Amino acid sequence: MHFAQYYLDCLSQASYLIGDKTTGRAVLVDPRRDIDDYLHDADAAGLRIELVIETHIHADFLSGHLEIARATGATIAFGEAAETGFPIRRLRDGERISLGREDGAGVTLTVLTTPGHTLESICLVIHEHPDDAVPFGVLTGDTLFVGDVGRPDLLSAAGHSPHEMAVRLHHSLHSKLMVLPDATRVFPAHGAGSACGRSLSTETSSTIGDQRRLNYALQPMPQTEFVRLVTADQPATPGYFAHDAALNRDGHPLLDAAPPAALTLEEALAARDRQGAVLLDCRPLAAYTRAHLTGSLHTSLDTRFAEYAGSVVAPGTPIVLVAEPGTEREARLRLARIGYDRVLGHLPDPAAVLDRAPALTRRSHRIRYEELSPEQAELSGSHAPPQVDSQWADAQLIDVRNPAEYAAGAFPGARNIPLATLSGRLAELDPGRPVVLYCRSGNRSVIAAALLEARGFADVCDVVGGYEAAGAGEG
Numbered sequence: 001m002h003f004a005q006y007y008l009d010c011l012s013q014a015s016y017l018i019g020d021k022t023t024g025r026a027v028l029v030d031p032r033r034d035i036d037d038y039l040h041d042a043d044a045a046g047l048r049i050e051l052v053i054e055t056h057i058h059a060d061f062l063s064g065h066l067e068i069a070r071a072t073g074a075t076i077a078f079g080e081a082a083e084t085g086f087p088i089r090r091l092r093d094g095e096r097i098s099l100g101r102e103d104g105a106g107v108t109l110t111v112l113t114t115p116g117h118t119l120e121s122i123c124l125v126i127h128e129h130p131d132d133a134v135p136f137g138v139l140t141g142d143t144l145f146v147g148d149v150g151r152p153d154l155l156s157a158a159g160h161s162p163h164e165m166a167v168r169l170h171h172s173l174h175s176k177l178m179v180l181p182d183a184t185r186v187f188p189a190h191g192a193g194s195a196c197g198r199s200l201s202t203e204t205s206s207t208i209g210d211q212r213r214l215n216y217a218l219q220p221m222p223q224t225e226f227v228r229l230v231t232a233d234q235p236a237t238p239g240y241f242a243h244d245a246a247l248n249r250d251g252h253p254l255l256d257a258a259p260p261a262a263l264t265l266e267e268a269l270a271a272r273d274r275q276g277a278v279l280l281d282c283r284p285l286a287a288y289t290r291a292h293l294t295g296s297l298h299t300s301l302d303t304r305f306a307e308y309a310g311s312v313v314a315p316g317t318p319i320v321l322v323a324e325p326g327t328e329r330e331a332r333l334r335l336a337r338i339g340y341d342r343v344l345g346h347l348p349d350p351a352a353v354l355d356r357a358p359a360l361t362r363r364s365h366r367i368r369y370e371e372l373s374p375e376q377a378e379l380s381g382s383h384a385p386p387q388v389d390s391q392w393a394d395a396q397l398i399d400v401r402n403p404a405e406y407a408a409g410a411f412p413g414a415r416n417i418p419l420a421t422l423s424g425r426l427a428e429l430d431p432g433r434p435v436v437l438y439c440r441s442g443n444r445s446v447i448a449a450a451l452l453e454a455r456g457f458a459d460v461c462d463v464v465g466g467y468e469a470a471g472a473g474e475g
Contacts (some may be wrong), residue, residue: 001107001128001136002045005187007204008032010305010334011061012194014204016139016187018126019047020099020107027051027099027109028074029124029139030189031064033255033337038064039071051089051097053077055141055189056121057249059154059241060196060307062339067254079113082120085250091122104130112176116169117142117150117196119160123177125184137185138208143169144177145188147201149217151234154241166227178218182209193304195235195420198404233404236418240310240338247339255336259329260321261345265353265360268320271344277318280309282331283350284324285446289364291354293322298450301327303443306334311420312451315339321346364449365461367392369470372411372436372463392461395434400448401467405440411467419444422451431457438463 002019017038019026026047028038042049052068056079065076066086077089091097093113100106110125124139142150152165185207192202199216212218217230263271271277272295279296281288282305288298299308301323313319319342323331328346335343347353354361372392399406399414406416417425419439429435435457437445445462452460463469 001126002026002047003126003136004041005204006032006037007191008337011307011337012191012200013061014187014189014191017041017047017049018099018107018109019045021046022106023100024048025050025099027053027097028068029053030055030058030141031068033062033064033067034257034333035064035067035071035255038068048072049074051075051077053091053122053124054082054248055079055123055139055143056118057082057084057245058189059245059248060190060194060238061337062244062252063248064255065248066251070254079111079120079122081113081115083249098130100130106130112138112172114141114143114172114176116152116165116172118155119168121150121172125180134181135184137187137205138177138180139187139189140177141189142196143172144186144211144215145190145197145200146186146203146206146211147215148197148199149173149215149230151197152230153234154237154245162231163227166230167223169230170223170226173218178208178212180208182207182212184208186211195238195241195307198234233402233407235402235404236420238307238311238420239423240315240340243310243315244339252339253341256341257333257336260332260343262348263320263345265347265357267345268347269360271318271320275318275344277320277344278313279322280313280319280331281322281350281450282309282324282327283322285443287324287351288450289366289446291361291363292450293354293357293360294362295454296322296450297447297454299447300443301331301334305331306338306340308419308444308447309335309340310338312423312447313340314423316342318342318344320344322350323347325349362453364446366442366446366464367436367461369438369463369465372397392434392436395436396429397436397438398429398448399467400437400439400444409467411438411470414438419448422448426452426455429457431455434459434461436461436463439466441468442466 004017006015016029049072080090091111095111097109108127112123126136153162192200281296281298397414400419437448439445449462
């Protein structure tokens with residue numbers, strides 16, 4: 001058997017190539033949109049990708065099933081409940097997919113229908129030999145993660161309540177996955193950092209036995225308690241999720257991997273003023289906060305770039321990249337992975353551009369936690385002297401972390417508006433009053449401050465180092 005996991009750190013996303021070396025037949029599961037690595041490795045191993053399987057209709061990235069089908073002629077397959085805008089093979093519960101010889105010997109995949117995260121979710125049990133008592137492993141998609149289970153609330157907008165989906169998820173976990181032998185390896189579709197779950201591990205594989213013992217959602221409990229646990233405090237859903245789910249379901253243009261065109265400052269500003277383009281600054285945080293084009297948005301390539309970009313830039317918006325020289329192609333690729341294809345170009349050597357146009361630039365306003373009001377500073381652990389008279393005492397204090405982080409501890413008086421939802425909730429803020437933003441360590445708060453500045457908020461700052469810098473814990 002040939003088995004390879006491809007883990008994409010910037011999206012916490014895993015895909016899998018499984019093949020039988022005796023026949024050269026292979027399947028690819030949950031591929032990302034840029035497919036060169038899969039094609040290279042399959043060719044090197046003497047494998048033909050005949051089938052591309054999606055464990056479900058993904059929302060957090062644009063999948064590469066169309067690209068693989070075009071490149072290899074592979075058939076696209078989904079769970080039986082999937083409805084798509086292109087031809088697919090529907091995989092039934094219990095169906096066996098043999099990659100081996102005609103007599104049945106060799107690598108075999110067995111389909112398990114596991115609704116809960118989505119209606120069409122499936123898992124794939126892998127046997128290296130059909131008569132092995134213990135499967136090699138199971139690809140669990142977004143049904144079971146290492147340390148967590150799939151969130152059941154993503155279909156609430158389609159009329160399926162989180163409670164209903166959580167009940168389905170409970171049944172799928174206990175009737176399909178937890179009946180597998182303890183030694184069965186678990187290979188999920190996502191890891192830590194993904195918004196598809198709440199407390200995913202940094203480990204990218206596990207076993208059924210370890211998850212039975214260690215996963216909080218798989219401990220003995222009534223179904224009602226399970227439903228309560230998995231529907232509470234889920235991460236805020238980034239704004240691009242619905243967009244990507246629709247493209248993965250209905251179809252999308254094939255990936256264009258060409259480097260973005262170089263633009264002058266005048267051309268970039270014209271694209272902003274005439275086409276509604278966003279200037280997206282993806283330089284490191286320190287460079288952006290030191291000097292950036294007024295009105296530009298920010299998310300650094302050394303963070304969860306695409307996810308954060310999809311939280312502050314609306315799908316379909318034209319984009320001009322402000323990137324460090326040599327990184328513009330990577331930035332465009334990462335945006336393409338979430339279906340943001342309208343990249344008009346990039347500004348070469350942005351540092352030189354900013355130096356030549358000081359009237360068009362600004363410096364981010366950042367404060368230390370000691371500069372908050374005396375009450376906030378004292379309760380947050382900074383022990384600021386009581387005589388502090390802060391100009392921020394009457395500011396709107398906004399925590400842009402996720403709900404679970406906020407619930408674990410927050411600055412006194414702070415309101416929780418997660419970064420992923422901030423763009424759609426700006427009407428809740430008063431643009432005429434100062435706004436102070438903070439997150440865990442100071443990254444998301446800079447992204448949020450850039451968004452508010454671009455939307456016309458005049459007096460915005462963020463807390464350097466965030467909640468961690470206040471010595472208030474890890475929340």
